[in-house]
Amino acid sequence: MKNGSWSVGSSDAVDITISAKTVNKEHAVVKYYNEKYYVTDMNSKNKTTIIRGDNKINVVELEQLLPNDIIYIGRKKFSLSILIKLINEFEGSKIETDEDYGVDKQDVTPAMEEKVLKDEIPLIRRVRCFDCSTVLNIDYGCYLCGSNKHKERTK
Known part of the structure; x- marks a missing residue:
């Protein structure tokens, strides 16, 4: 993968959209530089946090x-591998996976869960528009051409 950065938030204007009340319109930025991933919070109300082992890191500056x-x-909550999959989808790479877009429950220990408020696993599902091939959230119509055919075919 080449170096780059991707905005994350609840707005349609960001690169990776997460539909949730606790996610700001422009919440965070994920960066890839010199074969390493980083995240920074964009002064969001509900913050960006990393759980690393038994340590909680409140992201203020760029954090690897x-x-x-x-x-x-x-x-x-997301694992790094899921964020990478979302980035690859945004970049148009073909991804073959049966996984939900979230963190398996066994990956989060009770000690970790106590450090951050509980919430359901995010199920962000992306599809390609049948009319123009734009990558979009399965729950919304195509923002480019307005088509809703993907909704009819996934029911």
Whole structure:
């Protein structure tokens, strides 16, 4: 993967959209530089937090992400591998996976869970628009051409 950065938030204007009340419109930025991933919070109300082992890191400045980190964007939790999959989808890479977009419950220990408020696992599902091939959230119509055909075919 080449170096880059991707905005994360609840707005349609960001690169990776997370539909949740606890996620700000422009919540965080994920960066890839010199074969390492980083995250920074964009002064969001509900913050960006990393759980690393038994340590809680409140992201203020650019923070490197490690493979076993649990990343909270607001109250939505992700593993690094899931963020990478979302980035690859945004970049148009084909991804073949049966996984939900979230963190498996066994990856989060009770000690970790106590450090951040409980919330359901995010189920962000992306599809391609049948008319123009734009990558979009399955729950919304295509923002580029306005088509809703993907909704009819996924019912």
